[in-house]
Amino acid sequence: MAKTEYPDNVTADDVATAAGVSRWTVNRAFKKDASISPKTRAKVMTAAEALGYVPDLSAAALASARSNLVALLVDDFANPHKLVMLERLTRALRSRGWDTLLVNTLDRDDTTPALLNASQRRVDATILIGIQFNDDVLNAAHGARRFKKLIIFARTSLNPDTISIAVDDEAATREIAQYVIDRGYRRPLYIAGPHTVSAHLLRKETFAAAWQDRFGHAPESVSVPRYDPLLSAQITQATLRARKPGNMPDVIVCENDALALGVMDTIRHEFGLKVPDDIAVVGFDDVPQAASPNYRLTTYRQPLTEMANYLVDVLESTDSTDLDRKFLGQLVIRDSA
Amino acid sequence: MAKTEYPDNVTADDVATAAGVSRWTVNRAFKKDASISPKTRAKVMTAAEALGYVPDLSAAALASARSNLVALLVDDFANPHKLVMLERLTRALRSRGWDTLLVNTLDRDDTTPALLNASQRRVDATILIGIQFNDDVLNAAHGARRFKKLIIFARTSLNPDTISIAVDDEAATREIAQYVIDRGYRRPLYIAGPHTVSAHLLRKETFAAAWQDRFGHAPESVSVPRYDPLLSAQITQATLRARKPGNMPDVIVCENDALALGVMDTIRHEFGLKVPDDIAVVGFDDVPQAASPNYRLTTYRQPLTEMANYLVDVLESTDSTDLDRKFLGQLVIRDSA
DNA sequence: AAAGTTCTTGCACGCGAGTGCAAAAGCTGT
DNA sequence: ACAGCTTTTGCACTCGCGTGCAAGAACTTT
Structure with missing residues (x-):
């Protein structure tokens, strides 16, 4: 009783x-x-x-125009960097009163249903940290009901209806290119990720341009259709096998670490070559494994915490005038190049 | 117009x-x-x-007793297996109409505030895929308002107020122990994860018991306070350095792959030893990297998809009679042991 | 001490949909 | 064509809280 x-x-x-x-x-x-x-x-x-x-946030969301909820669309779970981004984003959001709806968009061919679903939960913003979207989807989404903000995180987008919070890929890549050139490497191979229309990383183009400026010709490059170390390993293997033994690159520059890890594995275990003595490797992102004694990968670190905090600033800001922003990161030099 | x-x-x-x-x-x-x-x-x-x-799920949640929303509490973002679990869970949930609230509980000392927050969003269930909780928290949570279901995923819990969906750690570990013994290893070192009260993995105890049964003495073991390859590498290094050169283990059995990867890195790069020739390594989980040419790790694969689907069954079931369930996985034999 | 200010508090209405039941419509057989 | 039955549709009430304004209380000023 x-x-x-x-x-x-x-x-x-x-x-x-x-x-x-x-x-x-x-x-x-x-x-x-x-x-x-x-x-x-x-x-x-x-x-x-x-x-x-405790106040019922569900009822509060219904009554007011705000929900303090964001949807996070992810379409790439093979890239270890995603886990880091998830951690940083959820931490920043949560510490300032925002909740996160995690939406897996892997098994659909476009993000429209996911965006629709997000709108059903009255999210205040939708954050994309993947690649599978194009301008059509964005325009459709934006025309539809209840769309507040569409944020592209860690990736540049030129779409004007979109807020892009990313590292300055161009500056970062030029720094990488300069480092590679300074270290005397002359036969680069560039490993790029999936081709996308929107939300482009300018890394490959910038690297090619930098090389062109200096040596008058563009470096070779290969595209891997997913940011997946295992897939990257396979494709790198096929690419290198097709070459004559004397014609190996002296450095492999990768669009990100997910690709670079697979590249290193292949170089060592399929070809029995040494990194960096036979072939050097450069990545991008500075995932935790890059620091492991096994890889010691030279890479470029994005200021993720700062970027995540800025994202929350954007969520809380009312004016919508040019909220895009680029951040500068830091080249982390280790042993792989 | x-x-x-x-x-x-x-x-x-x-x-x-x-x-x-x-x-x-x-x-x-x-x-x-x-x-x-x-x-x-x-x-x-x-x-x-x-x-x-499209129907407004927010309003629907308010009006009805269901929200079709679950909270997923994660307190461990260093373990690559988490990314796999997130992918599998969100996919299974989403395909059957459930949305996922991702809650990062890393920076709080207990899960109470997170549980409270979940209740504020009217989630139908809270899923824990980490370690930071104890019976006090659970009891408090369960006594409080609006708590529907508390599910411990991929971890065994003996708390009766909790639904645990996990692999049969005991059977799995016995299988691993048997394999290790059959392969002729006789000087094992066990690397365990953080100590926890609730939500225990019985792996270490089971392995010790199996060894005891066979050889009359327990194997040595070390505990790593976080499932983090880098930390595991450090602790393993310190542990092995403290040994006399002739007294190295011939196999290192790890509570999971996150630990095993760090162990392999250390063995190779800090001690210059070969896996498995000098020291063999066994993991648990079968993370993607375990299959990479670099690790080729012998490990145990959990039936995650099946487990995730069962989780949704549990969410949709109304009777609450003993929904706990254990699954059998599969030993994946590669080159590391 | 009365009038003027500022700070607090109370309230009608609305947010968008679910529940359970009652009324209406559709169907069967003779 | 009508009773009897089943399927389909409509509705009052509720979920818990936010907004904007007006009334009330507390504090200043001369």
């Missing part, structure tokens, strides 16, 4: 009764900068705690 | 007017097994499509 358990659901009304105020005052007590006297708030909070009350 | 854009928000009422039926009929049309005539449904769907209507 003792009321040891909390009732099924405590509403603001219950707390109001307990504290001897109105329901609206209860809600004010939970709102950051509401006009309420300190002692009333204290009284309400005490009552709330005693009853085990 | 042309109405090229959809209005801000289309409600069921708008569709009802357009289709010449009542709002409730519109909702029925969107409900899987509602009693509605096929032609009425078709009429409604046509009108809905023309207007760009």
Whole structure:
């Protein structure tokens, strides 16, 4: 008979009764900068705690125009860097009161259904950290109902309806190219990721341009259709096998670490060559494994935490004037090049 | 002036007017097994499509007792296996109409606030795929409001208020132990993960018991406080350095692959030893990297897809009688042992 | 101490849809 | 063509809270 358990659901009304105020005052007590006297708030909070009350965000989202919820669309789970991004993003979001809806868009050919689904949950923004989208989808999405913000994270997009938060790929790649040239490498092979129309990484083009500027010809390149170390290993293997023994590259520059890890594995275990003595390797992202004693990969680190925090700034900002932003990262030199 | 854009928000009422039926009929049309005539449904769907209507799940969650939303608490982003689990879980959930709230619980010392937050969003279940929780938290959570189901995924829990969906660690570990013994290894070192009270993996104990049964003494073991290859590498290095040169183990059995990868790196690059010739290594989980030419790790694969599908079954089941379940996986023999 | 300010608090209405039941419509057999 | 039955449709009420404004309380000023 003792009321040891909390009732099924405590509403603001219950707390109001307990504290001897109105329901609206209860809600004010939970709102950051509401006009309420300190002692009333204290009284309400005490009552709330005693009853085990917490505001229902679901109802709040329905009543107001905001939900403090974002959808995170991911279409690439083979790239270890995704795990790092997920960690940084969820941490930044959560620390500032935002929740994250994780949407796996791997098994659909476009993101439209996922965007639709996000709108059904009244998300305040949709964040894309993948590649599978094009301008058609974006335009459709933007024309549709209830679309607040569409953020492309860690990838540049030229679409004007989109907010892109990314590292400055061009500057980063030029720095990489300069380093490679300075170290005396002259026979590069560039391993690029999937071709995409929108949300392009300018890395391959920039590297090619830098090489062209310096030596008058573009470097060779290969494309891997997924950011997957295992696939990258296979394709690199096929590419190198097709070459004459004397015609090996002296450096392999990769669009990101996911590709670079596979490349290193192949170089060592399929060809029995040494990194960097026979072939050097450069990556991009600085995934945790890049630092392992096995890889010691030279790579480029994006300021992910800073970028994630800026993303939350964007979510909280009201004006929508040119929120795109590029960040500068840092070349991390290890043993692979 | 042309109405090229959809209005801000289309409600069921708008569709009802357009289709010449009542709002409730519109909702029925969107409900899987509602009693509605096929032609009425078709009429409604046509009108809905023309207007760009989709039901508002936020409002639905408020009005009904279900939200079709689950919270996924993760406290360990260094383990590459987490990415695989996230992929499998979100795919299974999404394909059957469930959305996933990803909650990062890394930077808090207990899961209570996260559980509270989940309850604020009216999730139908909370799924834990980490380690940071104990019985106190669980009990508090369960006593509180609006807690539907608490699922421990990929980890065994003996707490009766909890539904545990996991591989049969005991059977798996016995199989591993048997393999190690059959291959003639006699000086094992066991690398365990963090100590936890609840949600225990029985792997270390089972391996020790199996060894004890056979040889009359327990194997040595070390604990790594996080499932992180880099940390595992460090601790393994310290452990092996403390040994006399002639006293090295001939096999290192790891609680999971995250630990095993670090172990292999250390063996090779810090001690210049060969795997498996000098020291063999066994893991658990079969992460993607385990198959790479670099590691070729012998490990144990959990039937994750099957487990994820069962999880959705659990979500959709109404009776709550003993939903715990153990799955059998498969020993994957590669070159590391 | 009265009038003028500023800070607090209360309230009607709406957000968009689910539940359970009752009314209406469709169907069967004779 | 009508009773009897089944399927389909409509509706009052509810879920828990936000918005914007107006009334009330508390504090200043001269």
